[in-house]
Amino acid sequence: MSGYDAIVIGAGHNGLVHAAYLARAGKKVLVLERRPVVGGATITEEIFPGFKFLTGSYLISLLRPEVIRELSLAKHGLELMPLESTLVPLQSGDYFADWPDHDMTREEIARHNRRDADIYPEYAATMKRIALWVKPLLDIAPPNPASNDPRDKMAMAMIAERLRAMSKSDFDLLCRLLTTSAADFLDEWFEGEALKGTKCTSGIIGTFLGPRSAGTGYVLLHHYLGEIDGVFRAWAFPRGGTGAFAQAVYSAARSFGVEVRTNAAVKQVIIKDGVAKGVALENGDEFYARRIISNADAKVTFLNLVDKKELSPDFVNDIRRFRTTSAACKVNLALDGLPTFTSIPKGKEALYRGSIEIAPSIDYVEKAYDDAKYGGWSTRPFMDALIPSLLDPGMAPPGKHVMSLFVQYASSELEGGWNAEKRATFLDIVIDTLSQYSPDIKSKILFKHINTPDELERQFALSSGNIFQGELALHQLFFLKPVPTFAHYKSPIKHLWMCGASTHPGGCITGAPGRNAAMSLLRDFQEESA
Amino acid sequence: MRDGMGMLSLKVTPFHPRTSELMQGNAWRRWAGFTVASCYEMAPDREYLAIRNACALIDVSPLFKYRVSGKDSLAFLNRLVTRDLSKLSVGQVAYGPWCDSRGKVVDDGTVMRLDDHEFRLTSAESSWRWLGDNAHGFDVFIADESDETAALSLQGPTSRALLEKLTGVRLSDVKYHWMRSIEIAQRPVLLTRTGYTGDLGYELWIRAEHALDVWDAVVSEGASFGLMPCGIWAMDVARIEAGLVMLDVDYTPSPKAFTANQASSPFELGLGWAVHLHKGDMVGKKALMQDRLKTDGLKLTGLEIDHAAFMSAHEELGLLTPLPFIPWRVVTPLFLDREQVGYATSGTWSPTLKKYIALAQVAARVARAGNKLTIDLMVDRERRPFAAVTTTLPFFNPERKRA
Known part of the structure; x- marks a missing residue:
């Protein structure tokens, strides 16, 4: 079987985006997915009858506006519902809230600290x-700064030009942000613990770092790069869950002629004379194409799908060192009615519709990290909760609700390894922690489900269960991502490419690695035929 | 739990129990996080006329108010604001801007000298952090009295007679930008001869718990002086006539400026007269020294729009002319020949002057009075150019303001 221009390994959202762009340019594309469903970790699953669970990703912010536009995702069913508020229940019984309105937020911050209220708009x-200056870097293939290639030099010049256009004070701040921790950075602006607690979570979400770890300043900025309809820093819930977003991309891809096969696990990339020629499936089928693009993470791609004899030991070592250790878990609850958060006062019930963050202070989050640092888990975890059924009634039967909880930290390198018993124990810790703020939640739980790092690894083929396909740490970003020698979507194997979140700009639902890789690959096709 | 879902609420001023009873057309608006009236009657016309012909009562409680006291209070404030406060006597009030270290305007407001070491500062934006950050090294105590202080602006030719009747005190010796402690309804009130209308007028600073007593007394006595409660729309017409700039409308305060060139120096806002560079150190002094000499910046100017042409353009189409009785606040480009030379920031029909006027910022080289620019305005469904002549400010400055 042959005749394909490209075979994409993995129908995660970046794989589908990538395939759609290639097909849109007239290429014949086959996507092979190991699981029976497309979307990868961008998925909505009805694990308990009638209740739709977000077992992987749960919100959208960084999705590139170009991807929405160029793939006509609105036409293909993408509906985004921006989250309006953030609630942080405090241990004192009080709360902190971020409202969708300037005056409301001002008043709320002032209730906790008046100085913070004055400076907050300036901070935002x-x-x-700064995000506006940095944003264009998301949408380009990283240049090699040490190269003499005119294309690299031009891209470096573009970056230098952007930095020069920044004001001195913004540039200084960007440098500090890149080198400091989220906590130190926030301490420079604010005094209030609750405000700093909720803001620091943007610096650690999805990483195995604490808010006082260097490098989390960048992650903080990374989450400011998101925009919904031009509104920066907005997060949205896609109607039907993130799985519905994957379906929209799938629909767009098919409309361009992409062929997708599910239950088609790739066993190995077929390499002849150092050139990738095709893939062999677990079931023995083989497919051939001019280019093979892996949407799997860098470790899965080069340590599992490629015969290591085809790679240099230096490269293999680099890939082995690519940091993927993770501490993120995903919990879903089927609820027999809406739980009560005791800190929400009467008249402020709108807060149930937004994010509910268990992050009362920087110290709380840092301690949660400390607990997990040496192969453990947090005794009081950080959580980002959402009740999707309040935004989209289709997520649960009438009168019932689902709650999605992003939970940190439980180490992928758990001492003694993960097993069913340990998963259940950690799930109990999560629910016990939650019930401190919502005492009636236990009585409403009909079904509970947790994806710990080992489960995320098993289900979604994410190394160590890392939701970003590799840590968002400075030492493996941009022209260092995933490894310094191959940070431009190519690999040491000729015609084997990467398009997943292991490549620039990394994790979250962005579509950017898929799109950027497609732009580079299409140029490669062009140069070949020229 | 669904009860009240989605209900967000703004703050209300201490006068809200009264103002909400007066509201006829549900014309509420936001001001600094408060709910205040755009106008009480169905249209603002009579409320405006009260400002110029009788007197108007305006709830200005959303202003921010701070008490600054302590040994260094004068030195602290004199370093903060651009005006020289060393000559400000006890009982006197000074209006002016204050700047950041780049000489860009942070806010504008009044400083009242209550005593040797006691001042009140009013501002349009919350200044708690700005005051606090600038107080380092000064022996001062700053108290935010915004919430516990209600404020009423009583503006118009009959305002003095009304207050004299109400208090039994002669007020003609309270000069423009001076103050006096008085009693209304047996409640202590600080009266300042200030306002935002360019007319004879006073502002009353009242403890919040006394607000309704004072309101009731003023309204009841005011009946025989033509007093009208008045909303922001009418006040806006008056302040444009008076050539007074408004934060967020005519300029962007520097902490809110997204880019550096969105911020303004006081010289660009026509506030150069309030910048006293001869005094000792002040925040932004270095930059202000340079900005003062700049010729390439913008300058605040008045504009008189050719309303005769505006009217005939409508009449030629068989239309009545919709003159703006409610001021517009849309940044509108101004041209000289084909080149944009500035922009208007707020405009209104002036019922007193019978002119269509606007506040604008234009390149310094065309800011001198008498330059004929053009402004594009909508005529029915078309955009048409009209002459707009630069003029000195204020447009309206009656003798009674200072008399």
Whole structure:
């Protein structure tokens, strides 16, 4: 079997985006997915009858506006519902809230600290301004700064030009942000513990770092790069869950002629004379194409799918060192009615519709990290909860609700390894922690489900269960991602490419690695035929 | 739990129990996180006329108010604001801007000298952090009295007679930008001869718990002086006539400026007269020294729009002319020949002057009075150019303001 221009391994959202762009340019594309469903970790699953669970990703912010536009995702069913608020229940019984309105937020911050209320708009504007300067870097293939290739030099010049266009004070701040921790950075702006607690979570979400770890300043900025309909820093819930987003991309891809096969696990990339020619499936089928693109993470791709004899030991070592250790878990609850959060006062019930963050202070989050650092888990974890059924009634039967909880930290390198018993124990810790703020939640739980790092690894083929396909740490970003020698979507194997979140700009639902890789690959096709 | 879901609420001022009873057309608006009236009657016309012909009562409680006291209070404030406060006597009030270290305007407001070492500062934006950050090294105590202080602006030619009747005190010796402690309804009130209308007028600073007593007394006595409660729309017409700039409308305060060139120096806002560079150190002094000499910046100017042409353009189409009785606040480009030379920030029909006027910022080289620019305005469904002549400010400055 042959005749394909490209075979994409993995129908995660970046794989589908990538395939759609290639097909849109007239290429014949086959996507092979190991699981029976497309979407990868971008999935909505009805694990308990009638209740739709977000077993992987749960919100959208960084999705590139170009991807929405160029793939006509709105036409293919993408509906985004921006989250309006953030609630942080405090241990004192009080709460902190971030409202969708300037005056409301001001008043709320002032209730906790008046100085913070005055400076907050300046902080938000500064972060957005810096994000605006950095944002174009998301949408380009990283240049090699040490190269003499005119294309690399031009891209480096573009970056230098952007940095020069920043004001001195913004540039200084960007440098500090890249080198400091989220906690130190926030301490420079704010005094209030609750405000800093909720803001620091943007610096650690999805990473195995604490808010006081260096490098989390960048992650904080990374999450400011998101925008929904031009509104920076907005997060949205896709109607039907993130799985519905994957379906929209799938529909777009098919409309361009992409062929997708599910239950088609790739066993190995077929390499002849150092050139990737095709893939062999677990069931023995073989497919051939001019290019093979892996949407799997860098470790899965080069340590599992490629015969290591085809790679240099240096490269294999680099890939082995690619940091993927993870501490993120995903919990879903089927609820027999809406739980009560005791800190939400009457008249402020709108807060149930937004994010509910268990992050009362920086110290709380740092301690949660400390607990997990040496192969353990947090005794009081950080959580980002959402009740999707309040936004989209289709997520649960009438009168019932689902709650999605992003939970940190439980180490992928758990001492003694993970097993069913340990998963259940950690799930109990999560629910016990939650019930401190919502005492009636236990009585409403009809069904509970947890994806710990080992489960995320098993289900979604994510190394160590890392939801970003590799840590968002400075030492493996941009022209260092996933490894310094191959940070431009190519690999040491000729015609074997990468398009997943292991490549720039990394994790979250962005579509950017898939799109950027497609742009580079299409140029490669062009140069070949020229 | 669904009860009240989605209900967000703004703050209300201490006068809300009264103002909400007066509201006829549900014309509420936001001001600094408060709910205040755009106008009480169905249209603002009579409320405006009260400002110029009788007197108007305006709830200005959303202003921020701070008490600054302590040994260094004068030195602290004199370093903060651009005006020289060393000559400000006890009982006197000074209006002016204050700047950041780049000489860009942070806010504008009044400083009242209550005593040798006691001042009140009012501002449009919350200044708690700005005051606090600038107080390092000064022996001062800053108290935010915004919530516990209600404020009423009583503006118009009959305002003095009304207050004299109400208090039994002669007020003609309270000069423009001076103050006096008085009693209304046996409640202590600080009266300042200030306002935002360019007319004879006063502002009353009242403890919040006394607000309704004072309101009731003023309204009841005011009946025989033509007093009208008045909303923001009418006040906005008056302040444009008076050539007074408004934060967020005519300029962007520097902490809110997204880019550096969105911020303004006081010289660009026509506030150069309030920048006293001869005094000692002040925040932004270095930059202000340079900005003062700049010729390439913008300058605040008045504009008189050719309303005769505006009217005939409508009449030629068989239309009545919709003159703006409610001011517009849309940044509108201004041209000289084909080149954009500035922009208007707020405009209104002036019922007193019978002119269509606007506040604008234009390149310094065309800011001198008498330059004929053009402004594009909508005529029915078309955009048409009209002459707009630069003029000095204020447009309206009656003798009674200072008399």
